[in-house]
Amino acid sequence: QKEVEQNSGPLSVPEGAIASLNCTYSDRGSQSFFWYRQYSGKSPELIMFIYSNGDKEDGRFTAQLNKASQYVSLLIRDSQPSDSATYLCAAFSGGYQKVTFGTGTKLQVIP
Amino acid sequence: EAGVVQSPRYKIIEKKQPVAFWCNPISGHNTLYWYRQNLGQGPELLIRYENEEAVDDSQLPKDRFSAERLKGVDSTLKIQPAELGDSAVYLCASSPGERNIQYFGAGTRLSVL
Numbered sequence: 001q002k003e004v005e006q007n008s009g010p011l012s013v014p015e016g017a018i019a020s021l022n023c024t025y026s027d028r029g030s031q032s033f034f035w036y037r038q039y040s041g042k043s044p045e046l047i048m049f050i051y052s053n054g055d056k057e058d059g060r061f062t063a064q065l066n067k068a069s070q071y072v073s074l075l076i077r078d079s080q081p082s083d084s085a086t087y088l089c090a091a092f093s094g095g096y097q098k099v100t101f102g103t104g105t106k107l108q109v110i111p
Numbered sequence: 112e113a114g115v116v117q118s119p120r121y122k123i124i125e126k127k128q129p130v131a132f133w134c135n136p137i138s139g140h141n142t143l144y145w146y147r148q149n150l151g152q153g154p155e156l157l158i159r160y161e162n163e164e165a166v167d168d169s170q171l172p173k174d175r176f177s178a179e180r181l182k183g184v185d186s187t188l189k190i191q192p193a194e195l196g197d198s199a200v201y202l203c204a205s206s207p208g209e210r211n212i213q214y215f216g217a218g219t220r221l222s223v224l
Contacts, residue, residue, distance in 0.1 A: 004153075008151070032210045032211055034212070034213075036215075042217070043200075043202055043215040043216060043217050043218045044154065044202075044215050045215070046212060046213070046214065049210060049212055051210060088153050088154075090153075092210070092211045097159075097166070097167065098156065098159075098167065099144075099156070099211055099213065100156075101153030101154050101155070102153050103151065103152050103153050104151075104152075104153055
């Protein structure tokens with residue numbers, strides 16, 4: 001079983017809409033969670049990190065964490081074509097001292 | 112502040128040849144990671160260093176892969192001999208340690224023919 005799971009997509013949303021990206025994780029010992037954006041042919045770029053239950057907002061991005069459900073999400077408001085990329089979810093396990101990445105969700109924002 | 116620097120950006124070799132990748136982390140970052148990323152997949156950890164010590168190399172194929180981080184700064188990842196299945200992007204990342212936030216270099220795209 002994959003430790004961090006994401007729907008590979010593609011997720012298509014119209015420009016200006018809210019994009020909702022979801023991620024589940026299996027290790028209940030996971031402490032910190034990250035969202036990276038990766039453009040095609042480029043390296044991952046950190047967008048958000050979250051470690052407490054609830055919401056964390058940064059500009060157009062909101063990360064949501066629900067540890068009871070082992071669920072992390074990323075909302076992108078007012079989606080722009082430049083947001084089109086693959087979004088990687090990652091979880092840090094304190095027990096294993098290791099960050100595990102999901103396979104990523106490809107987001108397409110349609111102008 | 113300079114980011115994580117990797118070289119080369121691209122490398123094409125024939126199978127059974129050796130290859131090496133170099134990484135210079137962000138200044139002050141004690142933790143350094145090497146990942147391998149295959150097309151359509153997330154990065155997979157190969158090795159993690161805390162300063163000059165390899166603290167997690169459980170996923171490193173030790174029969175052909177080796178790594179070193181002399182003086183706890185720069186690091187080199189080597190493959191000898193390379194196989195067709197080693198074709199991938201090799202990413203280096205560094206972290207200051209806080210919350211294990213990692214910053215990635217541009218990566219080295221390896222093609223083994």
